[in-house]
Amino acid sequence: MRQPVISRPWEPALFARAPNLERHRVAPGGLTLINLQAGDSLQVIDLEGDQRAELHAFNPNGHAALAALSLSATPGAEFSQRLLTNGSAASERSQRRLLGLGINATTLPPAADLWPAGTPAGYSRTLQAAEALLVMVAAPGTDSPVFSQLRASELRLLIQRTNPRQTLAPPLPEALGEVVDEFTIKPGTAQAYAVAAGQYIQVLDVAGRQCSDFVAFDRRNLDAGREVDLDPTVTRTLNSNAYPSAGLFSRFFDRNMQPMLEVRRDTVGRHDTFALACTSRYYESHGYFGHANCSDNISRALAEHGVAARPGWPAINFFFNTAIDDHQQLTMDEPWSRPGDYVLMRASNDLICANSSCPDDIDPANGWQPTDIHIRVYSAKERFSIAMATRISPDSDPVLTRESGFHPGTSALTRHFVDYRGWWTPTHFEGFGALEEYHGCRERVAVMDLSALRKFEILGPDAESLLNHCLTRDVRKLAIGQVVYSAMCYEHGGMLDDGTLLRLGQDAFRWICGEDHGGVWLREQAEKLGMKVWIKSASEQIHNIAVQGPLSRELLSQMIWTPPSQPSVSELGWFRFLNGRLDDYNGCPIMVSRTGYTGELGFEIWCHPSDAMRVWERVWQVGKPLGLVPLGLHALDMLRIEAGLVFAGYDFSDQTDPYEAGIGFCVPLKSKQDDFIGRDALQRRNASPQQRLVGLELEGNEPAAHGDCVRVGRAQVGVITSATRSPVLGKNIALCRLAIDYCEAGTAVEIGKLDGQQKRISARVSSGTVAYDPDKSRVRS
Numbered sequence: 001m002r003q004p005v006i007s008r009p010w011e012p013a014l015f016a017r018a019p020n021l022e023r024h025r026v027a028p029g030g031l032t033l034i035n036l037q038a039g040d041s042l043q044v045i046d047l048e049g050d051q052r053a054e055l056h057a058f059n060p061n062g063h064a065a066l067a068a069l070s071l072s073a074t075p076g077a078e079f080s081q082r083l084l085t086n087g088s089a090a091s092e093r094s095q096r097r098l099l100g101l102g103i104n105a106t107t108l109p110p111a112a113d114l115w116p117a118g119t120p121a122g123y124s125r126t127l128q129a130a131e132a133l134l135v136m137v138a139a140p141g142t143d144s145p146v147f148s149q150l151r152a153s154e155l156r157l158l159i160q161r162t163n164p165r166q167t168l169a170p171p172l173p174e175a176l177g178e179v180v181d182e183f184t185i186k187p188g189t190a191q192a193y194a195v196a197a198g199q200y201i202q203v204l205d206v207a208g209r210q211c212s213d214f215v216a217f218d219r220r221n222l223d224a225g226r227e228v229d230l231d232p233t234v235t236r237t238l239n240s241n242a243y244p245s246a247g248l249f250s251r252f253f254d255r256n257m258q259p260m261l262e263v264r265r266d267t268v269g270r271h272d273t274f275a276l277a278c279t280s281r282y283y284e285s286h287g288y289f290g291h292a293n294c295s296d297n298i299s300r301a302l303a304e305h306g307v308a309a310r311p312g313w314p315a316i317n318f319f320f321n322t323a324i325d326d327h328q329q330l331t332m333d334e335p336w337s338r339p340g341d342y343v344l345m346r347a348s349n350d351l352i353c354a355n356s357s358c359p360d361d362i363d364p365a366n367g368w369q370p371t372d373i374h375i376r377v378y379s380a381k382e383r384f385s386i387a388m389a390t391r392i393s394p395d396s397d398p399v400l401t402r403e404s405g406f407h408p409g410t411s412a413l414t415r416h417f418v419d420y421r422g423w424w425t426p427t428h429f430e431g432f433g434a435l436e437e438y439h440g441c442r443e444r445v446a447v448m449d450l451s452a453l454r455k456f457e458i459l460g461p462d463a464e465s466l467l468n469h470c471l472t473r474d475v476r477k478l479a480i481g482q483v484v485y486s487a488m489c490y491e492h493g494g495m496l497d498d499g500t501l502l503r504l505g506q507d508a509f510r511w512i513c514g515e516d517h518g519g520v521w522l523r524e525q526a527e528k529l530g531m532k533v534w535i536k537s538a539s540e541q542i543h544n545i546a547v548q549g550p551l552s553r554e555l556l557s558q559m560i561w562t563p564p565s566q567p568s569v570s571e572l573g574w575f576r577f578l579n580g581r582l583d584d585y586n587g588c589p590i591m592v593s594r595t596g597y598t599g600e601l602g603f604e605i606w607c608h609p610s611d612a613m614r615v616w617e618r619v620w621q622v623g624k625p626l627g628l629v630p631l632g633l634h635a636l637d638m639l640r641i642e643a644g645l646v647f648a649g650y651d652f653s654d655q656t657d658p659y660e661a662g663i664g665f666c667v668p669l670k671s672k673q674d675d676f677i678g679r680d681a682l683q684r685r686n687a688s689p690q691q692r693l694v695g696l697e698l699e700g701n702e703p704a705a706h707g708d709c710v711r712v713g714r715a716q717v718g719v720i721t722s723a724t725r726s727p728v729l730g731k732n733i734a735l736c737r738l739a740i741d742y743c744e745a746g747t748a749v750e751i752g753k754l755d756g757q758q759k760r761i762s763a764r765v766s767s768g769t770v771a772y773d774p775d776k777s778r779v780r781s
Contacts, residue, residue, distance in 0.1 A: 022159040146590060447616075486501055702732070
C-alpha cells in the first residue's frame with residue numbers, strides 16, 4: 001500500500017521552519033552581543049577552523065557570570081577589551097549596550113577562551129544558560145600583512161530558545177540610525193504614514209518570505225487635491241526597462257517624471273517591481289470570497305489622506321518572487337527573503353506612503369504562512385551607503401556591497417561603479433572612457449582595482465594533497481614563488497571556478513578565484529578525506545590592483561624594493577611572484593605577481609587594505625609621466641575577449657567542462673598521475689567532445705551579444721558567450737561555444753538576432769580563440 005508523500009524541501013535559515021532557533025554572526029576580529037534566558041543553549045561554531053573564540057557573560061546586575069554557562073576565566077583573554085576601546089563606531093555601540101547594565105568596557109572582568117588553537121573547520125561548543133545573561137562573543141584577530149597567512153575568520157552563533165512561545169517572531173535587527181518613526185504591520189493589514197524629503201524608509205521582512213506592497217504619493221500635490229503617485233510605466237521607461245522584472249530600480253518616478261524615491265540598500269535582490277497588489281478579484285477567481293487583500297487594505301489606509309479607493313493598486317511588490325516565463329506567463333514561487341532582510345529607500349520629496357503585510361495564504365507568495373512586516377523611518381541627517389547584499393551560501397548572513405582599500409582613489413576619478421561580486425568596481429572613468437582606457441593599456445600602462453577577486457589561504461601538512469585533489473593542475477610541480485592557472489571541477493566535469501594558485505611555502509598556498517563557494521568546497525573535500533588542513537578566507541585582508549601594459553615593468557621597477565632573497569621586478573618571470581616593499585626597506589609590505597587578464601605584459605600588486613592608498617598614490621606618481629590611465633570593467637572586457645580569456649557565467653558554468661571553455665590546457669590528463677575530482681568525467685568528455693569554444697570574426701559593423709544563438713541554416717549549432725568590438729583589429733569578434741562539427745577555421749556560420757531567424761549576421765570561425773597576439777609574445781616579453 002502506497003504511503004503519503006511528504007514535502008521536505010531544504011530551506012536553510014528560514015525562521016518559519018525552526019521558530020526556536022536564532023542565528024548570529026561574529027565577524028573576523030569583531031564581537032557580537034546576545035541575550036540568553038535561563039535554559040537557552042548557545043552553540044558557538046568555528047566555521048573555517050583555527051579561530052579562537054573569547055566569551056564574556058554578565059547577569060542582569062552587570063556582574064560577571066561565566067559560571068552560569070559552566071565556564072571559567074582564561075588568563076590573558078583580553079581581546080574584547082582592546083576591541084571595545086579602539087574608538088570605532090561599532091565599539092561605541094557595544095559600549096552603550098554594556099553601560100545599560102552598568103558595565104565599564106575599560107575594566108572588563110576576564111573572559112573565557114572556548115577552545116585551544118588548531119581547531120578544525122566546523123568545530124563547535126554548546127553551552128547552557130543557568131540564568132538570564134548578556135553574552136559577548138569575540139573572534140580575536142588583528143590585521144595581517146599580505147605576507148602572513150594567519151587570519152581571523154568568522155564564528156557562527158546558534159541559539160536554541162527553551163521557550164519558543166517567547167519567540168513567535170525573531171528579534172528585530174538593530175536600527176541602522178536615528179529612528180523617527182517605526183511600527184509593525186500584521187498580516188492582512190496595511191498602514192499609511194508620512195515621510196519628509198530626505199528621510200529614509202526601511203521595509204523589513206521580520207520572519208522571512210513575506211511580501212509587502214508599497215505605494216507613495218507626492219504630499220504637496222495630495223494637499224492640493226491631486227493624486228500623483230508612483231507610476232510603473234514612467235519608472236520602467238526612464239530606467240530603460242520595458243517590462244516588469246525581478247529586482248528593484250535605483251530610482252522610482254511619478255507620472256510627471258519627477259523622482260520620488262531612491263533605493264539605497266537591498267539585502268534580497270529579488271522583488272516583483274510594479275505588478276498589482278493582490279485584489280479581491282484574484283481570490284474570488286480561486287473560490288476564496290471575502291478574502292482579505294492588499295489593494296482594499298491600502299485603500300482603507302489611505303482614505304484618511306483623501307485618496308480615492310482603487311480595486312487594484314499598482315505597487316512596488318517588495319519580496320514578491322515572480323518571473324515571466326518563456327511563454328510570457330507570470331509565474332511565482334516563495335520569496336527569497338530571510339528574517340531581517342530589508343529594502344532601504346530615501347524620499348526625494350515629502351510623501352504619503354502605505355505598506356501592506358500581504359495576507360496571501362493560497363499560493364507560495366508568502367511561503368504559505370503570512371507574517372509581519374516592520375517599517376522604520378530614519379532621520380534625514382543619516383548617511384547610508386548604497387549597497388546590495390550577497391550570501392556566500394544560502395544559510396549565510398547577507399554581506400552588503402563593499403568598498404576596497406583603493407576606493408578613495410577610484411571614486412575620485414569616476415562615479416560609474418557597478419556591484420561586481422559584492423564589491424563596488426568602476427566600469428569606466430570620467431575624462432577617459434572605455435576606448436581611451438583600452439588604448440592606454442595596449443600602448444602604455446593602465447591600473448585597475450581587482451579587489452573583488454576572492455582569496456583563500458590553504459595551510460597545513462595536507463594542503464598540497466588537498467589542492468592536487470581539487471584542482472585539475474598538478475600542484476606537486478608548483479614551486480615556492482610560482483603561480484599556476486587552474487580549473488576547479490565538480491565530479492561530473494562541470495566547472496565550479498577557475499583561478500590562480502600561489503605557492504607561498506611548503507605547506508602554504510593562496511587560491512585566487514571568483515567564487516566565495518570555492519572556500520566552502522575545499523573545506524567540504526578536506527572533511528570528506530579527513531585531512532589536516534585549514535582554508536581561511538582572506539578577501540577582506542588582501543586587496544589588489546592590476547598594473548598592465550607594455551610599460552608596466554618600467555613603472556613598477558621604480559617603486560618596488562625587494563630583499564636579496566627575492567627577484568627584482570625586472571627579473572620576475574611570467575607566472576611568478578615576489579615579496580617586497582613599497583620603495584624601500586621600511587615601506588609597507590606588498591606582493592607582486594606577474595599575472596593579469598589583458599593579454600599584455602602586466603603585474604598585480606597585493607597589499608593590506610590599510611596600505612592600499614599609499615600603493616595607489618605611488619603608482620600614479622610614478623605612472624603619470626608614462627601615460628598611465630585607469631582601467632574599468634568595460635575596457636577590461638574588450639581586452640580579455642581579444643586575448644581569448646574566459647569569464648565565469650559567460651564563457652563557462654557548472655554545465656561546461658574546461659575543454660568546452662577553451663582551457664583544456666590546464667587539464668594534464670596524461671602527465672598528472674594523481675586522481676582529482678572530475679577526472680573520470682573529463683576523460684569521457686575529452687574522448688567524445690560535443691562542443692568547443694572558438695573565436696568568430698563577424699562581417700559588418702553590427703555586434704553580437706552574450707546569449708545570441710549561432711546557426712547554420714535553421715539549426716542552432718552554438719551560442720555566443722562573449723563579444724566585443726576589437727579596436728585594434730577594427731572588427732567585431734566573439735567567443736562562441738560551437739558544435740564540434742563546425743569548429744574548423746573558416747567555417748561560415750550566422751549569428752541570429754531578434755528571434756534568431758528574422759535577422760542574421762554572417763561570421764566565420766577564426767583560427768583560435770585568441771584574436772590579439774595569439775603567440776602571447778607581448779605577455780611573455
